[in-house]
Amino acid sequence: MKRIAALFLAILSLTLIMLLPVQAAEFDLVSDGVGMLTDDEYFELNELAMDITEQFQCEVSIVIMDDKGSDDIEEYAKSFYKEYDYGYGEDKSGLMLFLSMEERDYAIIACGYGNTVFTDHGKDVLADRYLLPTLGEDKYYTGFLLYLNQTAKFLKMAENGAPFDIDTDEVQIQKNAKGSFWIKLAICILLPLLIAGIICSIFLRQMKTAVSQKTAGNYIPEGGFNLTLQTDRFLFRTETRSKIEKKSSDGGTSIGSDGFSGKSGKF
């Protein structure tokens, strides 16, 4: 009897040990608090998220909620991430897509190893190419599916030592090449035209010298100009602030002091 009990405890312990690394599987990685997805869609997406998390040891999650209140969506998502203990391993590696349906706000936040994998450009691409076009048309399942598949690709690239970024994004590379071609072409054409125009207008002006005088500055005697009042009165001060955009050519991830990187907006 003791042997049976020992065997049972051993099997139980082994099972628990096997389950430990997959912390994320302790709860669903897709949380639909609004009911945007059908049961089938929900399970399929959750399964996919779990597979990706297990494979790459970086937790990918989707949280949909009704109303986050007046808080900043990015800050709210970070608090949520911390409060519900999202993330894989000690450094809490992960990527969370957070949606607030009332305001139609979204945030993508990354933590730990997720910051390495999902660069600023990577998060921009996830949002602009895969999420916004579909979420904007209320195609949530399609959008989430594309999003998860893409995160898997990014994780694979990072695993191979080349995280998805400006310098590894083929679409961006082609776009930059195209853009710089047109800029160079414009410089090639417009700059010479401008220089030639300036030089020719100088010579052209020499041909027309019979011009009326508009001023009488030559007829002011020395000391003929006297200021009797000269005041510069301060009225008020205005302040404008603008976010310093990271140069698109820089690449990398901007990580805040809280260890998160993120992107947010409306869909």
Add this chain to the structure above:
Amino acid sequence: MATEVTNYQCPSCTGPLHFSSNSGNLDCSYCGESFDVATIELLYSIKEDDAVKAASEPEWEFNIDEWGGEEAEHMRAYNCPSCGAQIICDDTTAATSCPYCNNPTVVPGQFTGMLRPDFVIPFKLNKEAAKKALKNYYKGKKFLSKTFSTGNKIEEIKGIYVPFWLFNGISDGDISYRATRNHVFTQGDERVTVTEHYQVERQGNVVFEKVPVDGSSKMPDAHMDAIEPFDYSALVPFSTAYLPGYLADKYDIESDVCSERANERIRTSTQELFASTVKGYVTLMPQSSSIEIKAGEIKYALLPVWMLSTKWKGKNFLFAMNGQTGKLIGDLPVVWGKFWALFAGISLPLMLLLGIILF
């Protein structure tokens, strides 16, 4: 209708005298004697007194058809004192030359009483200098046809004492501006721009002395403006003795008409001067501007101008040269083919060069 005119004659040989821009004297064209202006003025004032005394000659009665209408109003006839021929010219002509004997002739009646100029700047540069200046003017003009500079001939060259009104005045200005100044700094990942707004006030006055506006409708305003400035240190009290050898007109545009142009120039200069004292701002917008011009004395002066006219392909081209400083101006015909050739000659190689560098 014929009126007496003055023809300055050499006291030695009675040959015609003309004002020399080189010597500043009246030189005899025949015997070469030279007389200063004051001597001739004195001599001729005695002659005029004698003429008044001898004015009791009988008047001839004319019984011929006269010019009528507007033509007659603007026409004057004078007798040349050298050859006696009748000189017909318009009512503004003050100095000319006799078409028969070519003697320089002055019409003193044009400069008497209220019409008498206060000053004159005598010619410093002669006809040859004007011709040379015109040749030099063609040099370096990229868009000028070669046939223009080599083929065209000076049709007419005239030294003219042009009537100018010289306006003196003080402009009182009171101008306020709205100005801004920016301070830019970085705070975290934000660029902060602090804009300070100021109300800027300037009050003061500007003295203007002898702002010239030509008083002759025959002279194009743009040409007369463009040959400015004249050196007023050479202004001398007016005397008809400076006129022989040149043409001269009396004004035919009243000073109150010309004052509008002077006021406009004074107003613009005042605004520019005031604005030049507002420094250190990135934007400056005038809010209100009040400029009151206190009109001062108006002087009437004859200023020396060489007018040169040429003809090319049936079109007349007019040039003006400051008879004192030598500044020559005038519009030249543009050969647009040359313009576009130079444009292409600069832009195309530059495009090629940039193409090689950038691609």
